Amino acid sequence: MRIVVLGAGVVGVTTAYYLSQLGCEVTVVDRAGEPGDGASFGNAGQLSYSFTDALAKPAFLAHLPSMILGRDRGSKVRLSPELIPWGLRFLAQCTNAKARQNTLAVLELALRSAELMEELQETLPFEFAHRNAGKLVLLSSSEELEAAKTSSAMKQQRGCDAQVLTREEAIAVDPAIGNMSDEVIAAVYSASDDVADSQLFTSRLTEWLDSQDAAEFRLSSQARQLVEHKGRVRGVVVDGDELEADAVVVCLGAWAQDFLQAAGINPHIVPVRGYSITLPPGSSAPDVSVTALKYKMVYSRLNGATRIAGFADFTGFDTSADDERIRLLSNMAREFAPQAADYDSSDATAWGGFRPMTPDGRPLVGATKVPGLYINVGHGMLGWTLACATAHDAAHAVANLH
Numbered sequence: 382m383r384i385v386v387l388g389a390g391v392v393g394v395t396t397a398y399y400l401s402q403l404g405c406e407v408t409v410v411d412r413a414g415e416p417g418d419g420a421s422f423g424n425a426g427q428l429s430y431s432f433t434d435a436l437a438k439p440a441f442l443a444h445l446p447s448m449i450l451g452r453d454r455g456s457k458v459r460l461s462p463e464l465i466p467w468g469l470r471f472l473a474q475c476t477n478a479k480a481r482q483n484t485l486a487v488l489e490l491a492l493r494s495a496e497l498m499e500e501l502q503e504t505l506p507f508e509f510a511h512r513n514a515g516k517l518v519l520l521s522s523s524e525e526l527e528a529a530k531t532s533s534a535m536k537q538q539r540g541c542d543a544q545v546l547t548r549e550e551a552i553a554v555d556p557a558i559g560n561m562s563d564e565v566i567a568a569v570y571s572a573s574d575d576v577a578d579s580q581l582f583t584s585r586l587t588e589w590l591d592s593q594d595a596a597e598f599r600l601s602s603q604a605r606q607l608v609e610h611k612g613r614v615r616g617v618v619v620d621g622d623e624l625e626a627d628a629v630v631v632c633l634g635a636w637a638q639d640f641l642q643a644a645g646i647n648p649h650i651v652p653v654r655g656y657s658i659t660l661p662p663g664s665s666a667p668d669v670s671v672t673a674l675k676y677k678m679v680y681s682r683l684n685g686a687t688r689i690a691g692f693a694d695f696t697g698f699d700t701s702a703d704d705e706r707i708r709l710l711s712n713m714a715r716e717f718a719p720q721a722a723d724y725d726s727s728d729a730t731a732w733g734g735f736r737p738m739t740p741d742g743r744p745l746v747g748a749t750k751v752p753g754l755y756i757n758v759g760h761g762m763l764g765w766t767l768a769c770a771t772a773h774d775a776a777h778a779v780a781n782l783h
Contacts, residue, residue, distance in 0.1 A: 383625060386409045387617065388631070390417055390583065390632065394409065394586050396632055399777070405779070407590075410599045421583050423734055424657065424734070425679040428576060430494065430575075431574055432569075433487040434484050435484045435487070437471050437480060438475055439477060454713060456695070464695055467649055467651045481535065483742050484536075485535070487767070491763070494766060510683060511577035512575065513572075515572045516570070517546075517554060517558065517667075518570075522566070522675070525674055525675065530545055544571075547567055555668055556665075557721065560665040560720045561721070576670055605617075605620070607644055608623055613752040614629050615753065617629050629754055634735065634737045635650065637650055637737060637756065638651070646751065646754075648758060648759060652736070653737075655734060656734075658732075659731075659732075660723055660729050661686060663722045667682065676713055676717060700733060703733045706733070711724060738759070743759070744757070744761075756775075
């Protein structure tokens, strides 16, 4: 079968890999000049298999007014005709029952993704800065602690190793926690969570697929529209050329919304802007991956540097506030963990990217109502974590076409 994959981020390229393993003839199309150039490029690098808690939950409602009024430093919200209907769907998910269902559904994907990642490490002949770092989610209030106890107990029943620790126990896991904010009263620890460079993985997997003649890559190329014949997708128009295909798989991240709507499908995806800064490590940089839950910030040791990522801005595709938001991220990171990085280094690099968010936080994977059109989109902040599982599932859905 001839398959066209739209999108050369970590989700798209991993989908191409699994399709190639099933004997498909694969072409990957992306408007960027390099693979992994979007949300895959500057993310935190955390493979957070244990941290799948739904964003939509009752506790979110308490924070919503401060977000809308601009009082929440970690999130900006700009109401728009696109965001309002999405937001109503999101609010409908903010019940205890739905939050539990969504958390466990994503956890199941994450745990399968961890198993598939382990298989890939044994199969693929390249390195991508992968290491078992473990993860600490730092808690700053009794409300966060009680919610963490409930969530951890629920996840343990599904085979997840998340466990609640006291502050002192968290410091024993990584002494650098002792040099972070005194606000921290407890933590959730998962020893099995990893870190790895998703952009490096995507780039090297692209090179490997190309070297094996397992996939063709058309980068710096724009997919314009689908080609349909007798009610079935038969290809895609790319910069004036028509690529024939038995199926098309859309892996366009935050840009999937407009492309799919043109095909009569509304995936209900909005872009959520996040940011990162990569700095030389400080005198007390944690080896374990860290999430400061209250401030929506994460710290990772990646390729010898400290990468700090965070925030969730619901402001459409606007990038005008990037400089301001990155400065704020740096200031907040320094305030919370002053010795985690060399914040004054001239070697600092900054990044901003759009994460594709569905109202319930679950990715959309598999066949659509349009025959021959498949999707692998809507991973939110967990694209790197979930890429292997959703790519595997999307590829097998396509392979079952005949």
